[in-house]
Amino acid sequence: MTEFDLPKQLALFIISTILAGLTIRLAIPLAHISGILDRPGEHKQHKHLTPFVGGTGIFVSLLAALPLLGYLYPEQSVKWLGLGISSSIIFIMGLIDDIIYLHFKTRLVIQALSALIIVLVSEVILIDIGNLPFGEILALPGIAATFTIFAIIGSINAFNMIDGIDGLSGSVSLTSLLLLGIVALATGHQSSLIIIIALIGGVVGFLFFNLRRPLQPRAKVFLGDNGSMLLGLLITWLLIDLSQGSSRAMTPVTALWLFSVPLMDTISIMLRRIWQHKSPFKPDRNHFHHILLDVGYRVNDAVFTITSVQLLFGLTGLAGLYLGIHEQVMLLAFLALFFGYFYLTLYPWHLITALRYLHTFRGLIPTESRGFFLGSYTAEEAKNIVHMISQELRPSLDSLIHVIKNKTSANDTEKYAVIVNIRLLDTDTKTMKNEIGSFIASAQKHINERCHIQLRPFIERNPQNDRRKLSERDNSYGGRRLADSRKDNQKLLIFEAIYDQDSIAKQNSTDNQPNKENS
Structure with missing residues (x-):
């Protein structure tokens, strides 16, 4: 095995970023020709036809990493094959969904198939959930595969559901990937680090076209279901792979903290819809980013705020890991934050008042x-x-x-x-x-x-x-x-x-x- 040092890591990042940027740039005119476009209306914020091709850059960055993984770690070639097949299925399904709008039951079946490939072919499985009861590892005998499939499906849809405004899903994903990179680097998980660096390059290439900035007042491309679901799958893969086995890089509870905002927002929104006797899968305007926009936050301000929350929660999880805080304590703290988050989004007027004060305190200009x-x-x-x-x-x-x-x-x-x-x-x-x-x-x-x-x-x-x-x-x-x-x-x-x-x-x-x- 060849050592994967800093110059090679930097080269992989640059190559992934350039490949992702070029792929997205070439895909934009093709999307207009083929009709792979997001159209304004219903609960959507934008007013223009926008290509759904952000996921192509993420997918190409993964394809750049897979041959390198096969070359450096040939003994795990079946594992990388499973990753490539499952990712391709999710990407193609998301692309079809962006074009013809698949029924949610169809999406769930295909997502389950992709998760099954990860479990059976790649053997990336949630074997246990850490040292929770009485300081002993809580294994999942008999239900590990089923539990993993449900976890992967939930994570895929969690990332898909937070993809609501320009730059949000990409920024949250980038934050999680950077934190995962710290974990992989600190523990010497070189194979995971290769995937993380390639994906960081892909996300940076995508954000160049998706983030609003002075010379780009609106997003040129959207991530689309093909990109958001793919990122959800890949980040979940990394969370499971790094938190399982005898040489695990982190605890399963730490993985929750690194996935906090998508997880909390998705579970909260689905519980709230059920509470209001609505379908948990019906889109609405009650996500955290919608609350920020209703308060008067501009899109970039909302993205910065939510990304900062994700970074804060992620760093809290890493601090608990490296300071040796017991997993039970970290789990209870996470649950306390979740129930607080759920309460504030269930009764948002308290949150709206606090956010307005914060908005004024930070000196931000409200949306006109x-x-x-x-x-x-x-x-x-x-x-x-x-x-x-x-x-x-x-x-x-x-x-x-x-x-x-x-x-x-x-x-x-x-x-x-x-x-x-x-x-x-x-x-x-x-x-x-x-x-x-x-x-x-x-x-x-x-x-x-x-x-x-x-x-x-x-x-x-x-x-x-x-x-x-x-x-x-x-x-x-x-x-x-x-x-x-x-x-x-x-x-x-x-x-x-x-x-x-x-x-x-x-x-x-x-x-x-x-x-x-x-x-």
Whole structure:
């Protein structure tokens, strides 16, 4: 076996990056010709036809590593053959799914077949889950193969489900791969290190086309199911391979920490859908990255925040590993974080408030928005108005409806104002402004005709231009008027309702209640 030293590692990274970049660049025009494109609509954020060819760069980087593995480790040639076959199956299935949208049951069967090849051919199996009970290794006799197949299928879909905004899946994958690289390098697992370096090069080549930057305001390509599922498979392979056997590089609990964000987000979103009596496989806008966007984070800010969380959790897992903290303690800590994450996403208004403070503290610029508000109404009137406004909103507009409790005296009936914010995406701002202006004009006409309600534009108020605060020497705007002015620290009771257009249309046939209301 030839030693795989630093110059060779660097050469592999450069070659993988260049191959991935060139492959994706050549695949872009072919995708437009063949129709391998993501089209705007439904829960998607983008407004352009975008090629689904990011996975080709990841796949080519893997193909660059497999011959090297066969040359350096010929005694494990069957293992690399199994990896190549299972990866090819997932890549081809994902590519077909990107074109014709396979049913989720079909995807699960093919994913199970790919996982079975990993178990039977490559013999990469979850034999045990570590020293959890009483300091002894908890083996999985009789169910190891089945447990591994389910774990691989779940991980594949976890990575697929977080692939929601430009740069997110690639950045989270890159973070996990870098942390896995540290583990493999520290323990001398050279074969795993070759796969990791090649994949890092592939992901970097992909992110060049996918991350937003000054000269690239939107993604030129998407990872697609072919890329996200392939990355999920390969990272799961590495997590299992490095955490099993007598010469394991890390504990199984550490693997959970290195996979934390995709795992937590996927399990939380599926549990929440089941809790709300919905299909766990139906897409929606309740992922963590959607919450960040609704708060006002720009796409790159959301990617940076989630990637930072993934890095923090991963480093925590490595710290526990290298400091010798017991696996039971690390597992309990992970479960505590998961249940906290699940609670915050199940009741997101607490999280939204904290994220807004964090957004302001970091000095980030919120995504630009436009909107309007409607005066002062009782709770029942406000609920009916919200329902009516939600029916007027166009599916192409990314909107957030607020119901704010007005300040009242002890003897007054509680009154609420309804505010509609429409978020402008980072791209096509001019087009979106024109569309929003047209919508507001139409809504003003229809709502006035139906309910005799006048809409008022929701404009940003600059305290420096407030005449009531310009000068305390001016009696016209001082004294009583200044005392009546809204306090900067006034506390308001806020209800936020985020509406899904498809659900509204379906629900209108059964009742007059809003689709979803967080209060």
